[in-house]
Amino acid sequence: MVTKIDKRDRAAVFRNRLATAMDEAHMTQSGLARRAGVDRSTLSQLLKSDGPRLPNAQLVAECANALGVSADWLLGLSDRPEQAADLVAAALSITQAPRTHVDEQIFAWHQEAEGYKIRHVPAGLPDMLKTDAVLRWEYRPSLGRSTDQAVGASHDRLDWIRQARSDYEIAMPLFELYSFAEGGGYYAGLDADTRHAQLDHIADLHDQLYPTLRLHLFDARRLYSAPVTVFGPLLAVLYLGQNYMAFRDTERVQFMSRHFDLLVREARVSSRDMPAHLDELRALIR
Numbered sequence: 001m002v003t004k005i006d007k008r009d010r011a012a013v014f015r016n017r018l019a020t021a022m023d024e025a026h027m028t029q030s031g032l033a034r035r036a037g038v039d040r041s042t043l044s045q046l047l048k049s050d051g052p053r054l055p056n057a058q059l060v061a062e063c064a065n066a067l068g069v070s071a072d073w074l075l076g077l078s079d080r081p082e083q084a085a086d087l088v089a090a091a092l093s094i095t096q097a098p099r100t101h102v103d104e105q106i107f108a109w110h111q112e113a114e115g116y117k118i119r120h121v122p123a124g125l126p127d128m129l130k131t132d133a134v135l136r137w138e139y140r141p142s143l144g145r146s147t148d149q150a151v152g153a154s155h156d157r158l159d160w161i162r163q164a165r166s167d168y169e170i171a172m173p174l175f176e177l178y179s180f181a182e183g184g185g186y187y188a189g190l191d192a193d194t195r196h197a198q199l200d201h202i203a204d205l206h207d208q209l210y211p212t213l214r215l216h217l218f219d220a221r222r223l224y225s226a227p228v229t230v231f232g233p234l235l236a237v238l239y240l241g242q243n244y245m246a247f248r249d250t251e252r253v254q255f256m257s258r259h260f261d262l263l264v265r266e267a268r269v270s271s272r273d274m275p276a277h278l279d280e281l282r283a284l285i286r
Contacts, residue, residue, distance in 0.1 A: 005076060008052040013076035014060075015047055021067040021074070035066035105244070107153075109231050110160055116232020117167040119260040123227040123239055125180060126170055128157040131201045133194045158205075161213055166232075168213050171263040173220035181281040196285050203278045210271065217269035217277070223262065230257050 005013075022032055029047070033040040038059055046055055054075075055063075064071040072078035110118070120126065127135065132151050139147045161168050179185045183195055206215060218225075227239035236256040238245040247253060264270075269277045 007054070010076050011052050011054050012050075014054060014074055015049075017069075017074050017076070018063060018067075019047060021063075021069050025067050027067065032063065032066055036062035038062070107156065109229075109235065109237065109246075110157070110166070113231035113234050114165045116234065117169060118232065119230040119257065120168065120170045121225045121228050121260065121263065122170065122172060124186065125172075125176060125198075127154040128161070129170075129202050129205060130154060131194070131198050134190070134198050137190055137194065161209060167211075169216070169260075169264070170214070171216045171218055171225070171260060171267065173225075174217045174268055175220060177217065177277075177281055178284075181284045183285075192285050196282060199278050199282050199285075203275060206271075206274055206278075214271040215274050216264050216267040216271055217274075218263045218266055219268045223266055225259065225263055228256055228260070230260055233257075 022029070027035075029043050030040055033043045036043070036059060042059075046053070054060075057071075060071045060074055064074055070078060125134070127150070130138075135151045135154055136147055139150045160166070177199075180187050180190075180195060181199065183190055183192065187195070202215075205213065228236060229239075230236045230253065233250070233253060235246050235248045236253045237247075247256070
């Protein structure tokens with residue numbers, strides 16, 4: 001329900017906020033009048049009057065632009081003084097996603113969300129669940145000697161979970177683990193012993209860390225998800241391949257949280273069923 005404000009009250013809000021913005025911008029009445037293209041006397045009357053008079057939309061817009069605040073804030077329609085472009089910039093940021101996976105930004109987001117549930121849809125098998133052998137097989141062609149850094153980063157992420165600083169929930173498409181067990185697609189060329197050891201490793205981690213760590217498998221023929229991580233109520237991050245797109249506005253974080261909840265609700269293999277499913281996958285390895 002929209003609250004209606006009396007014109008006299010709104011005029012008072014405008015005067016107070018205009019004076020505040022001028023003070024913070026270190027701008028005099030003469031300076032603002034010049035920037036807004038209005039007579040100084042007109043501006044002075046607006047600031048000193050205690051009546052219900054409000055300026056026209058053009059003057060409000062020019063004052064807001066000159067002072068670097070939003071017109072909605074000046075008029076009491078918003079509690080956020082930032083202009084629309086600044087609000088968008090604060091709500092959305094794009095950072096690089098280096099192939100090294102030694103990404104300080106990612107770990108900083110984990111630290112920021114300490115104590116909150118972290119929901120994760122990985123681009124493939126999550127690094128923190130991989131054995132060192134799988135990590136080296138995967139990253140050596142592109143990273144060379146720095147592969148050890150990727151292995152260390154994976155260990156750090158797993159240690160974070162072991163210390164129970166945040167609950168961690170992962171949803172993956174069914175085909176990811178099936179392709180891995182079969183050694184097909186992306187995992188073609190990975191030997192059977194390494195694949196078998198990897199599935200054993202996931203089973204061991206699940207036993208050790210459940211329910212702090214929960215794994216779910218959804219059917220990608222019914223539901224699709226781009227790689228995304230939701231860091232509690234704080235932010236949601238989409239993985240684009242070369243960059244991360246991070247959203248901090250409440251509406252989009254909640255939207256992506258609901259998307260993740262749908263993946264879990266519709267999962268073909270729940271976290272409780274994961275041990276039996278891993279046994280079935282291990283039987284596929286030849």
